[in-house]
Amino acid sequence: MTNNANLYTLFQRHFPTDRRQPFLIHDRGETSFAEVETLSGRYGAVLRDMGVQKGDRVIVQVKKSPEAVLLYLACLRIGAIFIPLNTAYTLPEVQYFVTDATPKAIVCDPAERDAFTTTFDAGILTLDDQGGGSLPGRAQGVGAGGEVVVSDADDLAAILYTSGTTGRSKGAMLTNVNLASNAQMLHRYWAWQKGDVLLHALPIFHVHGLFIALHCALLNGSTVLFHNRFDPAAVIRDLPRATVMMGVPTFYTRLLDAPDFTAQTCDQMRLFISGSAPLLADTFAAFETRTGHKILERYGMTEAGMITSNPYAGARIAGTVGFALPGVQARVADATGTELPRGKVGVLEITGPNVFAGYWQMPEKTAEEFRADGYFITGDLATMADDGRITIVGRAKDLVISGGFNVYPKEVEDCIDAMPSVKESAVIGLPHPDFGEGVAAVVVAQSAVTEADVLAHLAGRLAKFKQPKKVFIVPELPRNTMGKVQKKALRETYSKAFQGHQ
Numbered sequence: 001m002t003n004n005a006n007l008y009t010l011f012q013r014h015f016p017t018d019r020r021q022p023f024l025i026h027d028r029g030e031t032s033f034a035e036v037e038t039l040s041g042r043y044g045a046v047l048r049d050m051g052v053q054k055g056d057r058v059i060v061q062v063k064k065s066p067e068a069v070l071l072y073l074a075c076l077r078i079g080a081i082f083i084p085l086n087t088a089y090t091l092p093e094v095q096y097f098v099t100d101a102t103p104k105a106i107v108c109d110p111a112e113r114d115a116f117t118t119t120f121d122a123g124i125l126t127l128d129d130q131g132g133g134s135l136p137g138r139a140q141g142v143g144a145g146g147e148v149v150v151s152d153a154d155d156l157a158a159i160l161y162t163s164g165t166t167g168r169s170k171g172a173m174l175t176n177v178n179l180a181s182n183a184q185m186l187h188r189y190w191a192w193q194k195g196d197v198l199l200h201a202l203p204i205f206h207v208h209g210l211f212i213a214l215h216c217a218l219l220n221g222s223t224v225l226f227h228n229r230f231d232p233a234a235v236i237r238d239l240p241r242a243t244v245m246m247g248v249p250t251f252y253t254r255l256l257d258a259p260d261f262t263a264q265t266c267d268q269m270r271l272f273i274s275g276s277a278p279l280l281a282d283t284f285a286a287f288e289t290r291t292g293h294k295i296l297e298r299y300g301m302t303e304a305g306m307i308t309s310n311p312y313a314g315a316r317i318a319g320t321v322g323f324a325l326p327g328v329q330a331r332v333a334d335a336t337g338t339e340l341p342r343g344k345v346g347v348l349e350i351t352g353p354n355v356f357a358g359y360w361q362m363p364e365k366t367a368e369e370f371r372a373d374g375y376f377i378t379g380d381l382a383t384m385a386d387d388g389r390i391t392i393v394g395r396a397k398d399l400v401i402s403g404g405f406n407v408y409p410k411e412v413e414d415c416i417d418a419m420p421s422v423k424e425s426a427v428i429g430l431p432h433p434d435f436g437e438g439v440a441a442v443v444v445a446q447s448a449v450t451e452a453d454v455l456a457h458l459a460g461r462l463a464k465f466k467q468p469k470k471v472f473i474v475p476e477l478p479r480n481t482m483g484k485v486q487k488k489a490l491r492e493t494y495s496k497a498f499q500g501h502q
């Protein structure tokens with residue numbers, strides 16, 4: 001099947017000859033490459049038995065587990081479009097995605113089964129983090145279901161939702177070739193080697209943990225030390241057996257906070273990679289002093305996977321995100337899309353085989369974010385040096401990144417403004433020692449309202465990571481002469497609000 005562009009076949013070609021080799025080593029034992037083959041085939045057969053066909057959507061909101069990885073691979077095998085959701089999302093948040101994506105099947109935690117069954121018109125399967133639930137249960141009763149559906153390069157493999165500046169989430173459509181080209185290029189660029197072992201502690205509902213980390217390991221036929229969550233003590237215990245780790249900056253600051261994290265812990269390590277949010281130069285320097293390793297910072301986004309990276313062999317410079325990856329063209333442009341001279345600040349625009357196929361059922365929104373010549377407007381402010389090195393200097397989009405999770409202020413503001421006791425609000429990101437940025441809300445009261453009232457209103461409506469960690473009640477919001485709220489002034493006023501917080 002050499003013409004099959006199905007991403008699973010690409011991985012399959014790189015599985016080790018001896019399929020008894022472990023792919024995932026986890027808290028319940030090991031999952032070998034042979035089991036990846038059989039179990040993903042069986043999970044796929046269960047989905048097919050429910051009527052899931054090529055092009056159908058499957059929404060998955062489950063805790064991280066080896067079986068959740070197999071479920072992703074099962075969807076690839078049968079050509080279903082995989083839609084992972086953050087486990088922190090509340091039922092009303094999930095409802096939006098279900099209405100938008102109209103999935104044929106939903107896989108959720110057993111604890112959510114009753115709520116999902118009564119709320120959603122789709123086949124419901126369950127999966128918990130101990131390998132239990134109706135999906136693995138039914139998989140025991142089906143045949144091996146070995147074949148892999150033939151896919152075109154442009155067929156969709158996944159939809160990942162990213163919140164929008166207008167408050168409405170958009171589903172970024174990612175094709176087989178988007179994911180394959182990015183994975184193959186990163187595998188080469190980061191010099192993956194025989195014997196590499198990946199320590200994986202990221203969530204698997206976002207591009208970083210699901211695609212960037214796992215795809216590189218799959219293309220390398222590598223073993224993964226698979227942690228269900230980021231626990232610094234567990235990471236420190238396992239690092240001596242690993243050679244590669246990927247993380248958000250919070251991983252690195254939390255490791256540095258642990259006195260038993262030493263150069264010796266990292267003896268076998270070849271590469272530490274950071275992304276999803278800016279890595280502070282202080283963290284880069286402290287990490288090098290402690291371990292001798294220069295963290296390799298790269299930059300990307302859901303719509304395009306990885307876009308730039310510091311070099312593997314060349315200079316890794318703190319505060320920069322390196323060069324446009326091979327195959328990616330990048331320019332720093334003004335508001336009309338005209339390229340600016342080197343060194344000037346503008347919006348980063350990109351094109352390449354990794355750039356997504358548009359937003360699910362939002363052609364107008366898609367058109368707004370592409371230039372006529374095909375460049376995608378990232379919404380990140382950047383400079384490009386004479387040698388092409390890129391530095392992200394800020395965001396043109398109103399976005400807060402907290403511990404690597406994106407929070408769109410508009411969504412939180414809409415939710416707060418819906419309170420009858422609130423006149424208006426402004427949600428901002430403030431420097432936070434643990435999460436990089438922490439969410440805060442500045443609220444103008446309509447009638448008596450307290451911080452506790454606002455937080456009680458948001459609980460159950462918004463995922464925990466989106467909820468403000470501080471609420472300030474003020475008589476009015478600062479505005480410019482055009483009447484626009486001056487968030488910059490608010491960020492300055494409250495800049496020290498999270499100092500001393502962990």
Ligand code: MCA
Pocket residue numbers: 201202203206207208209229230248250251275276277299300301302305402403404405435464465466
């Ligand atoms: C947890 N909480 C958070 C966050 N995580 N609040 C704000 N921001 C967060 N990121 C809440 C919890 O609900 C809890 O609330 C309290 O904060 C403290 O939780 P803690 O135990 O410290 O959290 P944790 O479970 O240790 O999680 C922190 C974490 C996690 C390990 C940094 O957030 C994480 O894994 N982040 C990685 C995100 C990621 O993979 N991003 C990639 C996006 P309470 O105690 O009140 O219940 S992909 C992407 O961006 C692009 C493509 C790219 O470039 O990679």
Ligand code: AMP
Pocket residue numbers: 162207274275276277278279297298299300301302303321378379380392395401406
């Ligand atoms: P997401 O929409 O979750 O994919 O997040 C993508 C956004 O994360 C980008 O548009 C950037 O704003 C930010 N980002 C990712 N990596 C970096 C980095 N290394 N430095 C600064 N910002 C980053």
